[in-house]
Amino acid sequence: ISSDTVVRPSSVSQEELLELIDKMNRDWRVSGLLVQLPLPDHINERAVCNAIAPEKDVDGFHIVNIGKLCLDQRSMVPATPAAVWEMIKRAGIETVGKNVLVAGRSKNVGMPIAMLLHTDRNHERPGGKLGYMHALYYLHCQCKFASSMT
Secondary structure, eight states, X not given: OEEEEEEEOTTOOHHHHHHHHHHHHHOTTOOEXXXXXXOOTTXXXXXXHHHSOGGGBTTOOSHHHHHHHHTTOSOOOOHHHHHHHHHHHHTTOOOTTOOOOOOOOOTTTHHHHHHHHTSOSOOOOOOXXXXXXXXXXXXXXXXXXXXXXX
Protein backbone atom coordinates (compact mmCIF):
# COMPACT_ATOMS: atom_id res chain seq x y z
CA ILE A 1 0.00 0.00 0.00
CA SER A 2 1.02 3.56 -0.33
CA SER A 3 0.32 5.95 2.49
CA ASP A 4 0.55 9.60 3.27
CA THR A 5 0.46 11.54 6.51
CA VAL A 6 -1.34 14.86 6.50
CA VAL A 7 -0.34 16.99 9.49
CA ARG A 8 -2.40 19.95 10.57
CA PRO A 9 -1.60 22.27 13.48
CA SER A 10 -3.59 21.91 16.69
CA SER A 11 -5.23 25.23 15.78
CA VAL A 12 -6.91 23.64 12.74
CA SER A 13 -10.60 24.45 12.63
CA GLN A 14 -13.18 21.69 12.72
CA GLU A 15 -14.54 23.03 9.43
CA GLU A 16 -11.14 22.73 7.74
CA LEU A 17 -10.68 19.19 9.07
CA LEU A 18 -14.16 18.14 7.88
CA GLU A 19 -13.49 19.66 4.44
CA LEU A 20 -10.24 17.68 4.16
CA ILE A 21 -12.03 14.46 5.14
CA ASP A 22 -14.79 15.17 2.60
CA LYS A 23 -12.19 15.70 -0.12
CA MET A 24 -10.54 12.36 0.70
CA ASN A 25 -13.92 10.61 0.91
CA ARG A 26 -14.61 11.68 -2.68
CA ASP A 27 -11.12 10.74 -3.97
CA TRP A 28 -11.29 7.28 -5.60
CA ARG A 29 -7.52 6.86 -5.07
CA VAL A 30 -8.02 6.92 -1.29
CA SER A 31 -9.41 3.65 0.04
CA GLY A 32 -8.56 4.10 3.72
CA LEU A 33 -8.54 7.03 6.11
CA LEU A 34 -7.87 7.39 9.80
CA VAL A 35 -7.67 10.39 12.07
CA GLN A 36 -5.20 10.38 14.95
CA LEU A 37 -7.02 10.75 18.26
CA PRO A 38 -7.28 12.53 20.58
CA LEU A 39 -8.18 15.67 18.71
CA PRO A 40 -7.68 19.18 20.06
CA ASP A 41 -10.34 20.21 22.59
CA HIS A 42 -12.15 22.57 20.21
CA ILE A 43 -12.94 19.76 17.71
CA ASN A 44 -15.89 17.38 18.14
CA GLU A 45 -14.36 13.90 17.90
CA ARG A 46 -17.67 12.15 17.12
CA ALA A 47 -18.44 14.60 14.27
CA VAL A 48 -15.01 13.96 12.76
CA CYS A 49 -15.22 10.15 13.10
CA ASN A 50 -18.68 10.14 11.53
CA ALA A 51 -17.49 12.36 8.66
CA ILE A 52 -15.24 9.58 7.37
CA ALA A 53 -17.04 7.42 4.80
CA PRO A 54 -17.84 4.08 6.51
CA GLU A 55 -16.14 2.12 3.72
CA LYS A 56 -12.92 4.14 4.21
CA ASP A 57 -13.03 4.12 8.02
CA VAL A 58 -9.86 2.18 8.86
CA ASP A 59 -10.34 2.55 12.62
CA GLY A 60 -13.95 1.37 12.53
CA PHE A 61 -15.11 4.38 14.56
CA HIS A 62 -17.94 5.52 12.26
CA ILE A 63 -21.30 4.92 13.91
CA VAL A 64 -22.32 2.61 11.03
CA ASN A 65 -19.23 0.43 11.52
CA ILE A 66 -19.69 0.32 15.30
CA GLY A 67 -23.32 -0.72 14.83
CA LYS A 68 -22.42 -3.40 12.30
CA LEU A 69 -19.71 -4.74 14.60
CA CYS A 70 -22.20 -4.97 17.47
CA LEU A 71 -24.69 -6.79 15.22
CA ASP A 72 -22.01 -9.20 13.91
CA GLN A 73 -22.24 -7.84 10.39
CA ARG A 74 -19.36 -7.29 7.98
CA SER A 75 -17.63 -4.09 9.10
CA MET A 76 -14.30 -2.39 9.58
CA VAL A 77 -12.62 -3.61 12.75
CA PRO A 78 -9.86 -1.63 14.50
CA ALA A 79 -6.41 -3.15 13.92
CA THR A 80 -5.58 -4.36 17.45
CA PRO A 81 -8.92 -6.14 18.03
CA ALA A 82 -8.66 -7.65 14.53
CA ALA A 83 -5.19 -9.00 15.40
CA VAL A 84 -6.40 -10.44 18.72
CA TRP A 85 -9.39 -12.00 16.94
CA GLU A 86 -7.09 -13.55 14.33
CA MET A 87 -4.79 -15.01 17.01
CA ILE A 88 -7.77 -16.55 18.82
CA LYS A 89 -9.07 -18.05 15.58
CA ARG A 90 -5.65 -19.42 14.52
CA ALA A 91 -5.08 -20.91 17.96
CA GLY A 92 -8.41 -22.73 17.66
CA ILE A 93 -9.69 -21.27 20.92
CA GLU A 94 -13.46 -21.71 21.14
CA THR A 95 -15.23 -18.69 22.63
CA VAL A 96 -18.84 -19.41 21.69
CA GLY A 97 -20.81 -20.09 24.87
CA LYS A 98 -17.85 -19.22 27.10
CA ASN A 99 -17.45 -16.48 29.70
CA VAL A 100 -14.59 -14.20 28.68
CA LEU A 101 -13.14 -11.26 30.58
CA VAL A 102 -11.93 -8.26 28.59
CA ALA A 103 -9.90 -5.95 30.82
CA GLY A 104 -10.44 -2.38 29.66
CA ARG A 105 -13.24 -0.80 27.71
CA SER A 106 -11.55 1.60 25.32
CA LYS A 107 -13.47 2.27 22.16
CA ASN A 108 -10.58 1.24 19.94
CA VAL A 109 -9.49 -1.99 21.70
CA GLY A 110 -11.60 -3.25 24.61
CA MET A 111 -15.09 -2.65 23.25
CA PRO A 112 -14.41 -4.08 19.78
CA ILE A 113 -12.71 -7.16 21.24
CA ALA A 114 -15.72 -7.71 23.52
CA MET A 115 -18.05 -7.41 20.51
CA LEU A 116 -15.97 -9.84 18.43
CA LEU A 117 -15.92 -12.35 21.29
CA HIS A 118 -19.69 -12.01 21.54
CA THR A 119 -20.13 -13.14 17.92
CA ASP A 120 -20.57 -16.58 16.42
CA ARG A 121 -16.94 -16.62 15.11
CA ASN A 122 -17.99 -15.80 11.56
CA HIS A 123 -17.16 -12.09 11.70
CA GLU A 124 -14.79 -11.08 8.93
CA ARG A 125 -12.92 -7.91 8.21
CA PRO A 126 -13.92 -6.62 4.78
CA GLY A 127 -11.38 -6.39 1.98
CA GLY A 128 -12.97 -3.37 0.40
CA LYS A 129 -14.19 -2.99 -3.16
CA LEU A 130 -10.81 -3.87 -4.66
CA GLY A 131 -9.56 -6.18 -1.91
CA TYR A 132 -6.61 -3.94 -1.06
CA MET A 133 -5.86 -0.33 -0.26
CA HIS A 134 -4.60 2.05 -2.91
CA ALA A 135 -3.65 4.66 -0.36
CA LEU A 136 -4.09 5.15 3.32
CA TYR A 137 -4.26 8.72 4.50
CA TYR A 138 -3.34 9.38 8.09
CA LEU A 139 -4.59 12.71 9.42
CA HIS A 140 -2.78 14.06 12.42
CA CYS A 141 -3.53 17.24 14.31
CA GLN A 142 -0.58 18.19 16.42
CA CYS A 143 -1.68 18.45 19.99
CA LYS A 144 0.02 19.93 23.03
CA PHE A 145 1.71 16.57 23.75
CA ALA A 146 3.02 15.99 20.21
CA SER A 147 6.57 17.04 21.04
CA SER A 148 6.82 14.48 23.86
CA MET A 149 5.71 11.67 21.52
CA THR A 150 8.65 12.05 19.15
